[in-house]
Amino acid sequence: MASDVAVRVEDKLFYNRYLVDSGRAHIKVRPHTEPTPQLLSLLKACPARCYELNDKGQVEITIDGCVECGTCRIIGEASGDIEWSYPRGGYGVLFKFG
Amino acid sequence: MIEERFDAIVVGAGMAGNAAALTMAKHGMKVLQLERGEYSGSKNVQGAILYADMLEKLIPDFREEAPLERHLVEQRFWMLDDRSHVGLHYRSDDFNEERPNRYTIIRAQFDKWFSSKVKEAGATVLCETTVTELVQDAYGKVIGVKTDRRDGEIHADVVVLAEGVNGLLGTRAGLRERPKAENVALAVKEMHFMPRETIESRFNLKGDEGSVIEAAGTISRGMTGMGFIYANKECVSLGIGCLVSDFQKTGETPYGLLERFKQHPSVAPLIEGSEVKEYSAHLIPEGGYNAIPQLCGDGWVVVGDAAQLNNAIHREGSNLAMTSGRIAADAIFQIKSRRDPMTAQNLSLYKKMLENSFVIKDLKKYKDMPALLHNQSQNFFLTYPELVSKAMQNFVRVDGTPKKEKESSMLRSFVKARSWTGLFGDAFRFARAWR
Numbered sequence: 001m002a003s004d005v006a007v008r009v010e011d012k013l014f015y016n017r018y019l020v021d022s023g024r025a026h027i028k029v030r031p032h033t034e035p036t037p038q039l040l041s042l043l044k045a046c047p048a049r050c051y052e053l054n055d056k057g058q059v060e061i062t063i064d065g066c067v068e069c070g071t072c073r074i075i076g077e078a079s080g081d082i083e084w085s086y087p088r089g090g091y092g093v094l095f096k097f098g
Numbered sequence: 099m100i101e102e103r104f105d106a107i108v109v110g111a112g113m114a115g116n117a118a119a120l121t122m123a124k125h126g127m128k129v130l131q132l133e134r135g136e137y138s139g140s141k142n143v144q145g146a147i148l149y150a151d152m153l154e155k156l157i158p159d160f161r162e163e164a165p166l167e168r169h170l171v172e173q174r175f176w177m178l179d180d181r182s183h184v185g186l187h188y189r190s191d192d193f194n195e196e197r198p199n200r201y202t203i204i205r206a207q208f209d210k211w212f213s214s215k216v217k218e219a220g221a222t223v224l225c226e227t228t229v230t231e232l233v234q235d236a237y238g239k240v241i242g243v244k245t246d247r248r249d250g251e252i253h254a255d256v257v258v259l260a261e262g263v264n265g266l267l268g269t270r271a272g273l274r275e276r277p278k279a280e281n282v283a284l285a286v287k288e289m290h291f292m293p294r295e296t297i298e299s300r301f302n303l304k305g306d307e308g309s310v311i312e313a314a315g316t317i318s319r320g321m322t323g324m325g326f327i328y329a330n331k332e333c334v335s336l337g338i339g340c341l342v343s344d345f346q347k348t349g350e351t352p353y354g355l356l357e358r359f360k361q362h363p364s365v366a367p368l369i370e371g372s373e374v375k376e377y378s379a380h381l382i383p384e385g386g387y388n389a390i391p392q393l394c395g396d397g398w399v400v401v402g403d404a405a406q407l408n409n410a411i412h413r414e415g416s417n418l419a420m421t422s423g424r425i426a427a428d429a430i431f432q433i434k435s436r437r438d439p440m441t442a443q444n445l446s447l448y449k450k451m452l453e454n455s456f457v458i459k460d461l462k463k464y465k466d467m468p469a470l471l472h473n474q475s476q477n478f479f480l481t482y483p484e485l486v487s488k489a490m491q492n493f494v495r496v497d498g499t500p501k502k503e504k505e506s507s508m509l510r511s512f513v514k515a516r517s518w519t520g521l522f523g524d525a526f527r528f529a530r531a532w533r
Contacts, residue, residue, distance in 0.1 A: 007353045012288070012377035019136075045345045047286045047352040047379035068141065069379040070264040071284045074277060074342050086266065088246050089134050090226030097289045097333075097376045098143045098205035 009049040013065040021091035025063045027072065028083045035059045038076045045071055067093050104130045104254040106430060107243055108221075109229050109267060111138035113416045114402025115260030116212045117156055117423030123219035125431040130252065131221055132245060134228040138216075139209030143287070143380035145328055145335055147310065148203045149417040156424060157215055161197065165207045167330035168308025169198035172301075176364065178315030178325075179487040183364045194307065202308050202328045202335070204289075232257060232271040232398070239441075240271070240397035256397055256430055256440040260423060263381045263403040265391075273398065274391035277406065279346055280472060281385030283323065285339025286352040288360075290372035294332050300368050301329045312413060315483035317359045319350055322384075322475040325359045326413075327368060334369060336360065339382055341472060352379065382415065383408040387465035393452065394445040399426045407457055411464045418457045425451045466531040477524060481515050 027050075029039070039059040042051040048065040051072070061082075073084035086092070108119040111133035119131040135141040147170070153160050172189035193199065217223050233242040233251060242253035261267055269276045301309045311327040318324070323340030338352075338359045345352065359365060383389065383406035390406050393399065401407075402419030409418060429448035430440070438444050452458050471478055489508045512521060 007351070007357045009353050012353060012374075015374055015376050016378075041346045041349070044349050044351045045284070045342065047284065049351075049353075067377075067379045069284060070381050071342055071345075071379070073264065073266075074279050074282060074381070075346060077276060084266075085230075086134055086228050089228040090136050092141075093378075094136055094140050095143060095206045095376065095378060097207070098139060098141075098146075098209070098378060 009047075010065075013048055016065075016067070017094040017096065018064065019091050019094060020064050021088055024088065025061070026085045026087040026092070027061055027063050027066065029059055029061050030081055030083070032058060032081075036079060036081055038079050039081045041075055042072050045075060047071065102252075104128050104252065105434065106130075106256050106258055107132065107252060107254040108258040108260055109243065110260035110262055110402075110404075111135070111209065111213055111216075111223065111225075112142050112260060112262060112402060112419065113209075113212075114404070114419035114423035115258070116209065116216050117420040118258045118260055118401055118427045119221045119223070120156055120212075120216045120219050121424045121427030122431060123216060123221035125427070126220075127431065127434065129221040130254065131216060131223045132227045132229050132243065133223065133225045135225060137210055137225055138213030138223065139206040142205045142209050143378045144205045144416060145287070145326055145337065145413075146203050146205045146208075146416065147328065147413070148201045148208065149414065150197065150199050150201065152417040152420045152424075154197075156420065163211070165203070165211050167202040167204060168303070168306050169193065170200040170202065170310060171303070171307045172309040174309065174311040176311055176313040176315070177483045177486055178313050178317050178362060178364065179484045180316050181363055182487045182491065183313070183315075184483075184486050184490050189309075202310065202330050204330060204335075229261070229267060232267055234271065238396060240395070243267075255434070256399065256445070258423070258426055258430070259398060259400040259404050260402050260419075261404045263383055263406075265400070265404040268391070268400060268404060273395060274400070277381070277383065277389070278385070279343035280341060281383065281389045281406070281468070283339040283341050283382045283384045283410075284345060284352055284379060285337050285382055286356050286377070286379045287335055287337030288356065288374050289333050289376045290336055290369045291333040291375055292369075292372045296371075297329055297332070297334060303329065306331070313359075313365075314479060316480055317355065317362060318479050319348065319355070320476045320480040321345070321348060321350065322472050322479060323355075327365065333375070334372065336365075336369060341384060342381070343472075344475065382410070384410045384468055386410060386468045387458070387461040388468070390461070393449045395442045397440050399430070399445055399448050401426050407461070409460050409464065411467050412460070414460075421455060421457050422452060425455060425457075463533075464531070470527055470531045474524065474527075477516065477520075485512055485515055
């Protein structure tokens with residue numbers, strides 16, 4: 001129990017339905033060279049693992065699997081690290097059960 | 099701009115928004131409700147338990163047609179360490195009554211139905227429309243909303259903000275701050291499907307009887323958090339939530355916690371062989387009374403999760419949402435009937451009415467609880483569950499140790515872990531916050 005459990009979030013997101021608004025990311029990461037502690041914490045706190053480090057050590061976002069919870073806004077909007085909106089009407093995650 | 103003018107615009111079609119829109123429409127007001135999802139419910143996430151009393155006030159005969167899952171006959175509270183649980187179960191046949199008090203529901207399906215009642219009452223419901231900002235006049239009075247549709251500006255006498263926990267519009271317009279990381283929990287949930295007979299045998303249920311389990315302890319790894327398992331008809335909603343600030347501090351992942359919860363020896367047999375059909379995440383307001391923002395202003399009121407109205411101790415949210423939506427709608431109708439303008443002063447009637455209801459009274463009662471649990475999370479969610487589990491095992495295991503020795507070793511383990519001052523302090527602080 002105490003040891004870390006390997007989880008593939010991609011497999012979980014695969015259960016969900018999405019209508020992706022191509023080319024219109026509703027969340028943007030401010031360009032940076034060194035990520036702030038807030039940005040780094042999003043790598044783990046985002047429940048859909050939308051945030052990842054690129055090979056230059058910068059935090060990037062891929063919003064396709066976003067479940068629109070708002071956690072990253074709570075952590076990263078005040079510091080200006082991210083710009084956060086909801087997707088356009090009708091786009092994004094489509095919950096069947098919620 | 100859409101030329102048509104409305105008495106009220108409701109932003110959002112969750113419990114609070116639907117209650118507000120339904121109530122105003124029933125009063126004969128001209129209501130526009132805006133929802134960003136493909137249908138009302140498609141963005142809404144909850145455990146979910148429905149409290150009948152609050153819905154009955156809006157739709158007295160809802161039991162005949164609402165998509166309900168199971169009526170609850172049993173509530174289990176579990177305190178977990180890694181391998182055990184100590185439980186308090188309450189089950190009563192009294193809950194098999196004609197008009198049951200609590201049901202499990204599936205929000206996307208329930209909200210779709212709820213929305214159909216809003217439409218029947220005469221409100222205009224516009225889905226697939228994201229409100230991007232509030233329109234304010236030169237004096238700051240809210241006079242309408244802007245949406246992401248073409249010509250998307252719409253005007254109304256009052257805007258009811260039922261936009262959910264994130265409260266984005268209110269923050270953008272400077273009406274309130276964004277929720278703080280220590281005042282919101284992030285919960286993740288999966289829907290586990292099984293044949294209904296399997297659910298009924300595993301949870302000891304017959305017919306439409308239902309059972310829920312709330313679990314706290316080492317599953318949250320020292321963070322302030324809780325797991326839940328709710329039996330629906332043909333699926334089980336299983337999830338876990340912890341404060342966002344704790345996730346930030348510990349670097350734990352929400353899906354990692356969820357997997358560990360599912361693998362707990364007390365939990366795994368309940369969902370064995372199930373088919374998962376959805377994974378969702380949602381924020382829950384946890385700040386209680388002290389986190390409630392300004393509730394109204396010139397041309398606007400805020401209801402439900404957007405107003406952070408959630409009783410974290412009793413796991414009640416949707417009923418506070420529904421009640422605040424209904425009360426706001428009643429207040430607005432009273433003001434309108436007097437032909438008074440929707441000023442901050444007049445709309446403070448909503449605040450007064452809410453303060454006289456269980457919503458604010460309950461939140462006030464527990465106003466010190468969030469801070470206590472948040473600051474003492476290591477003790478309440480890690481140390482005590484482990485101690486209690488050890489004590490229980492010591493109590494039930496028969497191994498030839500004299501009972502007196504067993505008792506003193508139990509006591510020693512508590513004192514060693516928390517000291518006498520710690521133990522009395524925790525008990526005192528808990529009692530004071532509960533009072």
